[in-house]
Amino acid sequence: xxxxxxxxxxxxxxxxxxxxxxxxxxxxxxxxxxxxxxxxxxxxxxxxxxxxxxxxxxxxxxxxxxxxxxxxxxxxxxxxxxxxxxxxxxxxxxxxxxxxxxxxxxxxxxxxxxxxxxxxxxxxxxxxxxxxxxxxxxxxxxxxxxxxxxxxxxxxxxxxxxxxxxxxxxxxxxxxxxxxxxxxxxxxxxxxxxxxxxxxxxxxxxxxxxxxxxxxxxxxxxxxxxxxxxxxxxxxxxxxxxxxxxxxxxxxxxxxxxxxxxxxxxxxxxxxxxxxxxxxxxxxxxxxxxxxxxxxxxxxxxxxxxxxxxxxxxxxxxxxxxxxxxxxxxxxxxxxxxxxxxxx
Amino acid sequence: xxxxxxxxxxxxxxxxxxxxxxxxxxxxxxxxxxxxxxxxxxxxxxxxxxxxxxxxxxxxxxxxxxxxxxxxxxxxxxxxxxxxxxxxxxxxxxxxxxxxxxxxxxxxxxxxxxxxxxxxxxxxxxxxxxxxxxxxxxxxxxxxxxxxxxxxxxxxxxxxxxxxxxxxxxxxxxxxxxxxxxxxxxxxxxxxxxxxxxxxxxxxxxxxxxxxxxxxxxxxxxxxxxxxxxxxxxxxxxxxxx
Numbered sequence: 001x002x003x004x005x006x007x008x009x010x011x012x013x014x015x016x017x018x019x020x021x022x023x024x025x026x027x028x029x030x031x032x033x034x035x036x037x038x039x040x041x042x043x044x045x046x047x048x049x050x051x052x053x054x055x056x057x058x059x060x061x062x063x064x065x066x067x068x069x070x071x072x073x074x075x076x077x078x079x080x081x082x083x084x085x086x087x088x089x090x091x092x093x094x095x096x097x098x099x100x101x102x103x104x105x106x107x108x109x110x111x112x113x114x115x116x117x118x119x120x121x122x123x124x125x126x127x128x129x130x131x132x133x134x135x136x137x138x139x140x141x142x143x144x145x146x147x148x149x150x151x152x153x154x155x156x157x158x159x160x161x162x163x164x165x166x167x168x169x170x171x172x173x174x175x176x177x178x179x180x181x182x183x184x185x186x187x188x189x190x191x192x193x194x195x196x197x198x199x200x201x202x203x204x205x206x207x208x209x210x211x212x213x214x215x216x217x218x219x220x221x222x223x224x225x226x227x228x229x230x231x232x233x234x235x236x237x238x239x240x241x242x243x244x245x246x247x248x249x250x251x252x253x254x255x256x257x258x259x260x261x262x263x264x265x266x267x268x269x270x271x272x273x274x275x276x277x278x279x280x281x282x283x284x285x286x287x288x289x290x291x292x293x294x295x296x297x298x299x300x301x302x303x304x305x306x307x308x309x310x311x312x313x314x315x316x317x318x319x320x321x322x323x324x325x326x327x328x329x330x331x332x333x334x335x336x337x338x339x340x341x342x343x344x
Numbered sequence: 345x346x347x348x349x350x351x352x353x354x355x356x357x358x359x360x361x362x363x364x365x366x367x368x369x370x371x372x373x374x375x376x377x378x379x380x381x382x383x384x385x386x387x388x389x390x391x392x393x394x395x396x397x398x399x400x401x402x403x404x405x406x407x408x409x410x411x412x413x414x415x416x417x418x419x420x421x422x423x424x425x426x427x428x429x430x431x432x433x434x435x436x437x438x439x440x441x442x443x444x445x446x447x448x449x450x451x452x453x454x455x456x457x458x459x460x461x462x463x464x465x466x467x468x469x470x471x472x473x474x475x476x477x478x479x480x481x482x483x484x485x486x487x488x489x490x491x492x493x494x495x496x497x498x499x500x501x502x503x504x505x506x507x508x509x510x511x512x513x514x515x516x517x518x519x520x521x522x523x524x525x526x527x528x529x530x531x532x533x534x535x536x537x538x539x540x541x542x543x544x545x546x547x548x549x550x551x552x553x554x555x556x557x558x559x560x561x562x563x564x565x566x567x568x569x570x571x572x573x574x575x576x577x578x579x580x581x582x583x584x585x586x
Contacts, residue, residue: 142401145419175478195522204477236478
């Protein structure tokens with residue numbers, strides 16, 4: 001399959017549905033309401049996508065690109081630092097920046113600075129930074145956000161053909177900016193589709209999950225992905241999940257980040273706990289789901305680790321067959337690509 | 345609707361009606377984000393509210409700038425929580441002294457529409473999705489009696505506000521049956537810088553204080569019972585304005 005190389009109109013998106021033991025069915029994404037039933041519950045990740053890529057200079061005046069990976073405090077973040085260059089070069093081919101603990105980093109495009117707090121023994125590019133003002137005092141959350149939105153750009157990869165605008169990488173219901181990469185499974189939704197689902201008795205409920213980067217191109221870091229990610233499940237969403245289960249409806253996760261948050265939060269008997277949390281759960285073919293009955297996901301090649309995650313919904317043979325049909329139907333992959341709905 | 349613990353975003357929040365709304369809402373326990381073009385004025389306004397114990401955040405931005413909208417909505421949601429109440433209050437008169445349509449440059453009209461019509465549309469679009477998903481939310485558009493009456497010299501302002509009123513009604517019609525509400529309010533003539541710019545020789549004593557108008561508007565929202573899409577008057581809060 002080819003990658004979608006630029007933001008596409010939501011009207012063009014396709015959806016391959018694999019339900020029960022039936023053969024996969026291809027159709028427009030907008031016909032999703034025909035594939036679901038009254039009483040089903042869609043759980044979406046409403047995290048907005050941060051502009052998490054920055055140009056900066058180290059104390060030796062070398063330019064580099066900083067990509068934020070996860071927040072460790074309001075003014076601290078894990079990050080990966082590449083030598084000068086941008087998303088047009090495959091991350092696997094990029095040089096890493098040579099930063100030292102204690103280095104003061106100057107962001108381009110804003111007066112906020114940063115200091116290298118620590119460096120991972122796994123890779124010199126993997127650092128924790130603290131955002132500071134010009135004099136080195138820690139910046140507060142409002143100041144960090146102001147600087148990120150002034151100087152940052154969305155993280156993107158070499159399969160793209162154009163610079164992404166920050167608006168391109170948001171879902172139609174984005175709220176708090178917690179995600180480092182777009183929770184892209186929700187990207188094809190238009191409000192006409194969501195309102196039709198609601199009118200037909202399909203409920204939609206949010207959680208917020210700090211979806212991290214899919215890849216850094218640095219093997220030692222990628223072997224650790226996804227990093228533990230924070231999430232928050234509203235009490236109302238937890239209540240609706242319980243209600244849906246009791247009434248025989250299906251809980252459909254929009255994307256793997258939602259699946260990780262819900263399954264990671266599940267207590268005894270599969271009861272979802274409301275509130276903030278952090279999950280290091282990694283889905284795999286032998287994982288026994290306790291909350292999520294089905295998943296709507298972007299299309300991924302079988303070589304991607306993401307494809308392994310879907311193994312907790314269908315065996316490899318069924319997914320291979322789905323992929324072959326999607327390829328024949330001209331499906332596209334990556335953040336602006338087409339989708340599949342898997343309901344075992 | 346009670347405002348305690350609600351997340352509120354107010355445009356044009358550094359002075360006038362926007363600041364008065366921010367002050368009262370913060371006093372009632374809301375977490376308020378004020379925005380405006382002048383970052384220093386916003387900070388001063390926010391500092392005043394914080395001194396009285398309110399929770400308020402200042403985020404500088406121009407609602408007329410398309411690229412400022414998502415950053416503004418996202419920062420507000422992160423600082424104060426997913427937005428429960430959006431008040432589209434920032435407005436531009438266009439060039440003052442006010443003049444005839446025949447003397448108005450087309451570019452000036454376009455700039456007023458960016459601030460008074462497209463800005464409120466874009467911001468509502470940026471927060472209404474999250475409101476729908478969370479099952480609650482209100483968008484309040486600040487209008488004017490110039491939207492209803494055809495006053496000479498108020499052409500571009502009046503037309504922009506009439507369009508904003510109609511936009512309010514269409515939002516409400518499209519989202520009928522959902523818990524998200526859209527209103528527009530005519531605040532009446534207030535003793536604000538905007539009024540002084542428009543009518544320099546008006547007697548301030550004849551004008552309402554923005555603080556009093558803000559109380560009336562919030563009382564009307566709190567009382568509830570207004571159908572979504574309604575346009576109401578702050579000077580006669582019991583009656584829906586025409």
